[in-house]
Amino acid sequence: MxxxxxxxxxxxxxxxxxxxxxxxxxxxxxxxxxxxxxxxxxxxxxxxxxxxxxxxxxxxxxxxxxxxxxxxxxxxxxxxxxxxxxxxxxxxxxxxxxxxxxxxxxxxxxxxxxxxxxxxxxxxxxxxxxxxxxxxxxxxxxxxxxxxxSGIEITSDFYLKCVQRFILIFVLILIFEIIDLQYDDPHLQTVPQQIGVKQTKYLGYVLLMIFCGLEIFNVKGNDSLNVKYFSLSLQSIISFIIAVFLFFSNDKRPKYYTSFWVESIPVVLCVLLLIFG
Known part of the structure; x- marks a missing residue:
């Protein structure tokens, strides 16, 4: 063991x-x-x-x-x-x-x-x-x-996905910053240090709603209804999972809370995408 x-x-x-x-x-x-x-x-x-x-x-x-x-x-x-x-x-x-x-x-x-x-x-x-x-x-x-x-053409989908990816990573890092609050130097001015843990969580929830909302603009007009539904559902599921981790995050959590479980979220998202996509 x-x-x-x-x-x-x-x-x-x-x-x-x-x-x-x-x-x-x-x-x-x-x-x-x-x-x-x-x-x-x-x-x-x-x-x-x-x-x-x-x-x-x-x-x-x-x-x-x-x-x-x-x-x-x-x-x-x-x-x-x-x-x-x-x-x-x-x-x-x-x-x-x-x-x-x-x-x-x-x-x-x-x-x-x-x-x-x-x-x-x-x-x-x-x-x-x-x-x-x-x-x-x-x-x-x-x-x-x-x-x-890949050499593919850069379109508006690319920029939209960049914004979504940035939001996804940003919210995941917020969880890390909450967990590390007791160890971080106050001069770092992390988000929880600046606005507090409660407000940081609210910020994360708002960003996750924006993350899901952007998916409405991300699906192409020629996509089938099933594709659009799947895409929106997947983003909603992963946002809910992240929101749950964000809700229960605090500076008393063990290191594995973030270093394993939170960092596993992209893997879970990828597996869901490959299985049901």
Whole structure:
């Protein structure tokens, strides 16, 4: 039992689970825009998430040498190194425009993590900015890059989906910020720190209603009634699930509440889409 818990903790701490969520959102993008299987961009997103998240989580600790290199951290470092090799390999199979835009999102990730200016904090510690940077990066990796790499025409559907994806990620991050309220530096000015937990939940509920409402404009006129009904129903179901997690979120919840259950929501959404779509 202890070994299973250690394996599960490694699965969470090494960012494999969050990478699976990213993978699920990329697959959803392929499904929604009728894009054939695109292995390079899918693997690029999955392994890139492992590299990016582990870099964000452990870089500051590594540079300040505030921890000893335990076996688990050595394994995470090795996994990240292997993932970086896969990311580099997949990068050269991407379209030129995808490579350029991916470098822009990489720069944003580095800005989020590293202090580029002397005596200045990184973007992760800029008051009130963290949630927008993270949501923007997720939209870029899971929606913008797959669309660009496919070469399909950019239409109003793309921009609408970008807004929906941003709202989805934004609300999920709100749950994280509520859970982490007792640990976050007050100077971060996270949403719960600025407006309180109760108002943050109300904000999340409103955004979820907007998320569902936008789906009305997202279905095409030539779609069948069944397709429109399914699309609206799916968005409503996933919004309800997120709303339930948001309702029960508080700073006393264990880490698995967000690091496993909340991060599983995109996977659930993808499975529902593939099974019933």
């Amino acid at each position: 202890k070994i299973l818990k250690q394996l599960f903790d490694f699965y969470i701490d090494s960012s494999i689970h969050v990478a699976l969520s990213c993978f699920a959102l990329v697959k959803m993008t392929h499904y929604m825009f009728h894009i054939p299987a695109d292995t390079p961009i899918t693997y690029f997103a999955f392994f890139g998430t492992i590299v990016g998240y582990n870099f964000v989580k452990y870089d500051a600790l590594a540079r300040t040498k505030k921890f000893q290199m335990r076996n688990e951290l050595k394994a995470i470092a090795f996994l990240s190194f292997l993932s970086l090799i896969v990311v580099g390999f997949c990068f050269f199979y991407l379209q030129k425009i995808t490579q350029i835009v991916s470098m822009a999102f990489l720069s944003l990730t580095l800005l989020y993590t590293l202090p580029f200016f002397p005596n200045k904090r990184n973007a992760r510690n800029w008051a009130g900015v963290k949630i927008y940077i993270v949501a923007l990066c997720w939209v870029g990796v899971t929606l913008v890059l797959p669309i660009l790499n």
